[in-house]
Amino acid sequence: MAIIGLSGNTSFRIGSKPNESVLGFSLPESRDAPGRKKYWVCPEASEGFERFVAGSFDNVHLTRRVLFWGLCKAAQQGLHPHDYQLPKSGFYEELAFNFTRHAEGIEQLQVQPYLLKTTSQFGWLVDFHFRKNDDVEFSRRVQQLSLSLDSSFKRNLDCYLDRFNKIQSFVSQRRETIDQVSPPGSTNAIRTSKQFAAIASTRLRSKNYMFDGMRENRSQFGGLHQIGPLQKVEGTPKILFAFRERDRHAARTLAMALRGTKKRERFSFPGFESLFKTDIEIDGDPIVLDDLSTKSFEIALRRVQEERKSNPVTVPVFVLPDSDDNGYLGQKAIFANAGIPTQACTLRVINDDYTLKWSIANIALQIFCKAGGQPWKVRPTKxxxxxxxxxxxxxxxxxxxxxxxxxxxxxxxxxxxxxxxxxxxxxxxxxxxxxxxxxxxxxxxxxxxxxxxxxxxxxxxxxxxxxxxxxxxxxxxxxxxxxxxxxxxxxxxxxxxxxxxRFFGFNRDTNSLVPYEGSVAKLGGGEYLVWFEGIFPDKPTVNKAFSGxxxxxxxxxxxxxxxxxxxxxxxxxxxxxxxxxxxxxxxxxxxxxxxxxxxxxxxxxxxxxxxxxxxxxxxxxxx
Missing domain, CATH: 3.30.420.10 (Ribonuclease H-like superfamily/Ribonuclease H)
Structure with a gap:
């Protein structure tokens, strides 16, 4: 776990003043009495406040706040304002240390106080974050700086390793500041561990997918292709294309991709009928939109409603341009309001053979589901x-x-x-x-x-x-x-x-540091971390950028x-x-x-x- 533990049971002195009408931190009335009261709390000596010596577990929320106060003070005293960023809200306990700056944004180490309940240990929860500048659009370069793409702008299969190295390097560079944190009323800095906290984990059963005849397979695509869908569409789904005249060629390309070819020479897709074991009809009289206005979509809706009287599994497929205001929301809202699901595909996807090659299977899957089919389910618990x-x-x-x-x-x-x-x-x-x-x-x-x-x-x-x-x-x-x-x-x-x-964890038993799928780490107090995806013990190869x-x-x-x-x-x-x-x-x-x-x-x-x-x-x- 990316948690740096604190050593010992920290005590600190604070100012406190009873206040019955304002919600504050609850503290013991005295070290000997069992009762508790709510107090205003101030980290420094101030008029009207009494000195109070508090233990770490008198109020864990207060302890986290005190640690955060100490971290902010250490940063302000030891660093240039250029090198750290305080939260905009006073209620948010997270400080960001700034590191490498780029035209697109800045690399940061985000730090917040945390109580690991399973070990009753306070510490620092740390994570790498790339903060994009507000005036910069999301791009592949931003993805690269966020570690989701590698140096060649391909999927970063080493994202866990890269993230770990970033965190470790940044912590090392700010170790002196972190180790200067001291509680109020004390001149002694709080000791921090040199290693990240280790937490025991267990592993749940891996996902198994169920298809036709309740037969199982570990692969969604493989099971669908080899076995067939859990439930086919009732009837023959009809695809009714809707596009502007200028986009007719793109619509033909998409139709060709959905039909597929046996040799998969262009799209690497076996075809809708082969994959879903369901015949498909593509209407030869498509809807030609005058424009992308509400009026045009309403006209298209009336045509689709008429077609669905004879074939209830007619699915309209819209070919849309790439602009922000491309009509996607308009057609989706108008048809969803009428209870009719639509499929949309942009020109950027259709006109790029490489992108279409990897997208067409997902487009077909969505059409199949919107027509009423059920591709698979997961083997459930008892x-x-x-x-x-x-x-x-x-x-x-x-x-x-x-x-x-x-x-x-x-x-x-x-x-x-x-x-x-x-x-x-x-x-x-x-x-x-x-x-x-x-x-x-x-x-x-x-x-x-x-x-x-x-x-x-x-x-x-x-x-x-x-x-x-x-x-x-x-x-x-x-x-x-x-x-x-x-x-x-x-x-x-x-x-x-x-x-x-802000949680992130690493599997030290593998070179990639990627946890196994289904790994569970218990944090205590009814809280857990779960990895829904990851590698397998019998297949440790990393083939995608796994999420945290x-x-x-x-x-x-x-x-x-x-x-x-x-x-x-x-x-x-x-x-x-x-x-x-x-x-x-x-x-x-x-x-x-x-x-x-x-x-x-x-x-x-x-x-x-x-x-x-x-x-x-x-x-x-x-x-």
Whole structure:
């Protein structure tokens, strides 16, 4: 783990002043009395404050804050302001040391105080970060500086090794500053370990994919090609192209790629029919758009609706230009509002043979799913569970120099624990926060009550995007459902899944430092790090740039505590392989990943005053 441990049980002196009306840090009233009170806390001597000697574990939140104060002070006293960056918010405990500067941005070592609960040890959580300049567009050079691409702008297969070396080098260069951190009231610096903390890990079962006849394979593409899809499309899917006249040639190229060739001489794709064991029809009378306006998309919608009367599995495929305002959101919103999923492909992808070669299989996969097919599922854990991913996509507005919520919007994406998409459902939608939270509570309670009759377990996966009051409503609603459903066998749990975190870990047993797929490190207090992708003990070769760990927190479980940690974690690993957006697509649990896709789209629809998707949908239109 990229955590530098602190030695010993640190004590420090602070100023404290009782204040009954203001929330502050809770501390013991005295060293001998068991009671606690909330205090204003000041790190330096100040009028009206009393001196208080606190131990590290009197309040761990305060200890982290004190360590952060000390780190900021050491940086300010020992470094030029050019060499470090303090957080803009006073509530965020992270300092960035600046290193190499580029035209695109700056390489940083980000440091924050942390308590490793499994060992009861405070330390510094450190990670490499490339901070892009605000006026620089995202590019391959930015990806290269972020270590996701190598020096030749290809996938960086040594990303773990490169990241480790960056962190180690940067820590070494700032070791003197870090070792100057001292608590308030002390002249003695806090000792830090010279090595990163080692944490024991276990390994969950690897993902196995299930196809036609419930036969299994470790490869998504290989299993689909050799065995066939889990469920074929009912009927023959018809692709109806929509494009501007100037893009007709590009549409023909895409149609040719989807049909494929036996020798795969151009696209390395066997063809839609060969891969999905399903015939495909390409409509010979495509929709020619006058432009990319709302009016043109509405005309296209009426044509598609007419075609679907005779063939319900007609999928419109739009060929769009590369510009930011290329009509993608317009066509997606208008058709999703009518309950019809669309597929879009840009000219940049179609006109570049190399890009199309590696994209066409994923495009075909998305079309297959939007036509109603199910390519695969993941071998689930023993108990049949409903997984409810919950996120929000509020409509925001600027009022002066502040951002306010104009409209609150929360929704759920439901799958079972094999990863099969069930439906998308709105849980709350209102301009008033109070009314929104009330409807969120009511609708979620209804979902839990209904689904508890069918599933033995209902597990909620929450996104990091949810706000504190939303999380409170969810936890209280699940707590209530756990009590009211006590006579049934259904069990409930709430799990928070956060892939945006500062954690990173390395596997010292391999030259690449890449952890094994399914590795789990216990942090304590119901918190874990999980690697949804990685190498295998029998196949240690690195063939892609693997992502870092996901931080998982268990927030609630049924009172009987009968859902084991391992089962909840295994479901998360399984769901990370159920992503139908592409072969070997982003390895994140679909319960959360699909939520993020929908949230981003809905927020874009709202900001542009486009229609919202149909309230309940049974097909993954958002892929």
């Amino acid at each position: 108990d049949r569970s409903l997984i409810i991913g919950i996120s929000q996509s509020h409509k925001l507005r600027r009022v002066g120099d502040k951002t306010e919520v104009e409209k609150y919007f929360a929704f759920s994406v439901m799958t079972d624990n094999s990863g099969l998409f069930q439906r998308l459902q709105v849980l709350g939608e209102d301009g008033s926060k109070e009314a929104y939270l009330s409807s969120l509570r009511t609708n979620l309670a209804k979902v839990l009550s209904e689904e508890s009759q069918e599933f033995s377990q209902v597990v909620i996966h929450t996104s990091f995007k949810l706000r504190r009051e939303e999380m409170r409503v969810i936890e209280e609603t699940v707590q209530s459902a756990s009590s009211s459903e006590s006579e049934n066998s259904c069990r409930f749990a709430v799990v928070k899944v956060n892939h945006k975190n 760990p996901t931080h998982v927190s268990f927030l609630h479980r049924s009172t009987d505590d009968s859902i084991a940690d391992e089962a909840l974690l295994q479901d998360l690993v399984n769901l990370s392989g159920a992503n139908w957006r592409g072969f070997n697509a982003k390895s994140a649990p679909v319960s959360v990943f699909y939520c993020h896709l929908v949230a981003d789209l809905v927020q874009s629809f709202q900001q542009r005053d486009l229609p919202l998707p149909r309230v309940q949908d049974l097909r993954p239109w958002f892929l």
